[in-house]
Structure formats: structure tokens, C-alpha cells
Amino acid sequence: MALGDGSDPASYIHTVQHLIERCMTFGMSMEECMEALAKRADVQPVVTSTVWKELEKENKEFFDKYKQWMSEKRSAAGTS
Incomplete structure (x- = not known):
């Protein structure tokens, strides 16, 4: 646990x-x-992935819109 050495797991997850x-x-x-959290905050990719997926479960509508926005953003960048 690099981010909060000595801190409790819940605090670590909240930080991630x-x-x-x-x-x-x-x-x-x-x-x-x-990749960014692994390089800059020493967070294991599996931790980031797990927390991200849990956030997706809890906030499905938000993540659906986020993915749509990302797709539109990348499509626009590719055609410019």
C-alpha cells in the first residue's frame, strides 16, 4: 500500500x-x-481497475454518458 502506508484500507480505496x-x-x-496511477502514485493497476469497476456499478448512468463523451471526443479528434 504505497499511498497511505499505515492507513486503513477504506482510506486507501477512497484515495484511489x-x-x-x-x-x-x-x-x-x-x-x-x-497507467497514470501506477507511474505517478504507485497504485497497482489491479487496484485502480477494481475501484473503477465498482464505481461503474454504482454510477452506471454517469459512466455510460462518460463513455459516450469519450467516444465522441476521440471521433472529433480523429477527424480534425
Whole structure:
């Protein structure tokens, strides 16, 4: 546990959730977020993936819209 050495697991998960939310403000996919958190915050990709998937379950409508926005954003970038 690199982020909160000595802290409780719930706090660690909350911190990872916050970092995922930050990644999303930059329009990152789950894979991009996993890579960024592994490099910059020493979070194991499996942890990022697990937290991301749980967030998706809890906020299905939001993630559906996020994925649609990401797809539209990438399509627009490819045609410009």
C-alpha cells in the first residue's frame, strides 16, 4: 500500500477513488488511468481497475454518458 502506508484500507480505496475522479477530469480511459496511477502514485493497476469497476456499478448512468463523451471526443479528434 504505497499511498497511505499505515492507513486503513477504506482510506486507501477512497484515495484511489479520488485519483480516478481526477483522471476522469482529464478525459482518461480506465487503461490510461491505470497507467497514470501506477507511474505517478504507485497504485497497482489491479487496484485502480477494481475501484473503477465498482464505481461503474454504482454510477452506471454517469459512466455510460462518460463513455459516450469519450467516444465522441476521440471521433472529433480523429477527424480534425
